[in-house]
Amino acid sequence: MKVDQELIKRVAKNARLELTDKELKDFEKQFNEILEYFNLIQDADTKNVKESFHPIEIKNHLREDIIKDSLSQDDALKNARHQSNNYFKGPKAI
């Protein structure tokens, strides 16, 4: 598998990152090197092996459905620089 600058640009767009020409060039080289290393796992015989999404068996625990205090609106907004009428203010959507 060969990674080229077009693919890197696509990944960056998905990740919401803008790369300079130098970063694009550096990433291309580093990606090819790192992905070749990642590819080592392809040799592993994983036939009939199930995925582990956690290292130890985790059981779902559901809490009782009781109303409890949660983050207040004031607290939720405390760290937001842009706000309006007690809401987060974001950039234009349309």
Place this chain on the structure above:
Amino acid sequence: MKDLQKKLKDINKEYNYFNVICDDLQEQYKNANKKGKLYGMPISIKDCVCVKDVETRGGSKILEGYKPTFNATVVQRLIDQGAIILGKTSQDEFGFGSFSTHTYNIPKNPFDKTRSCGGSSGGSAGITRKLSDLKIKHVSIAESTGGSIACPAAFCGVYGYTPTYGLFSRYGLLDYGNSLDKIGIMADNLKDIKTVFEVVKGYDEKDSTSLNLEKTPLNKDDSIKKVAIIKETLNVDPEIKEAIIKTVKAKFGSYDEISLPIVEKYATPCYYIIAVSEASTNLAKYCGLRYGAAEELKGTFDEYFTKVRTKYFEPESKRRIMLGTFTRMAGYRDAFYLKAAKVRTMIINEYKKAFQKYDLIISPTMPIVAPKFSDIEKLTPLQNYMMDIMTVGPNLAGLPHLSCNAGYSKKEKLPIGIMYIANHLNDYKLMNDKLK
């Protein structure tokens, strides 16, 4: 407490162990729970763990100014027992690194300021060593995803304990990789680690991956009968190999050598695939909207988010976000992320098999002693990742492990770390006096 505050500030000017030093130590002491198990105990907290009203950035510029409105569960449990929170320790941005160099505040090794403390909990390890040298009682709360407690503990010559995955609540921890992140403890002695362990461990309904110890209890048996060294990990500097064997012989008399070929071959690539995949989704929330750094609201959502993320993330974070976005993309997900999750099962099984015979599995913590910053600069990203070869295995498998000092290198007089790995929920074996 006033003296301590001044001392911390003085140390920090020279070594950069704290991103924030709390200015209310005296007040905390006055109000602390006098009957608590940790009354008056000074504790530093890695920057990625939330402390109410104290700037918490995980070593990142993108969280500049963020002051949590709540305490992480671990922090709350410490405060409830009378601990004094000293401040937030420096680290690689969001834990992305092995040398604490991917950040705006780089901690310097207490043995040699031209060298790294290790990472990513570098500040925690550095201050633990420094305060120990000054005979000041102190414990640090650190965090590990792939070795971020063991590595700096080894480079700074202190004890670094990483618990079984799920044993300490992750509520209030800035996520790196959810299935890998573990809050842990550093100290200059095992007794303090055990005391803090008893206070912070246990179920938390706020963390969906928290272990319910009533259903999956800890093994109270701390005895160590049989140990083994992982043969492949002895292919390191002869001085490190010698220190490990000498320490094991002195503590246990006899030992076996075992081979873990699946861990040896696949753990590092498997770890990095899973870690970057999880990290890239976790870091999607940092976009200059609800907390942290923000810019003037201009352009569309995508343009604004892209501007903030591009400006404030460190290059290494960008690299890991990019790699993780790639390994989860349509067409590549099966070959990388899902394949790695299967290899992870094989790795866990290989360890489990070894634990049928042995109480502890042992290796050097790191293949090297603390490197110079000038040498770290020369490493490629992949060479950087390879440095974690000893620590990623137990982290990937969620196994509890402890790094201790095993002596010093002859030439540079730098600490060498030895790592003890135990089976899931056998954390008490790591607090056995034999490991002192």
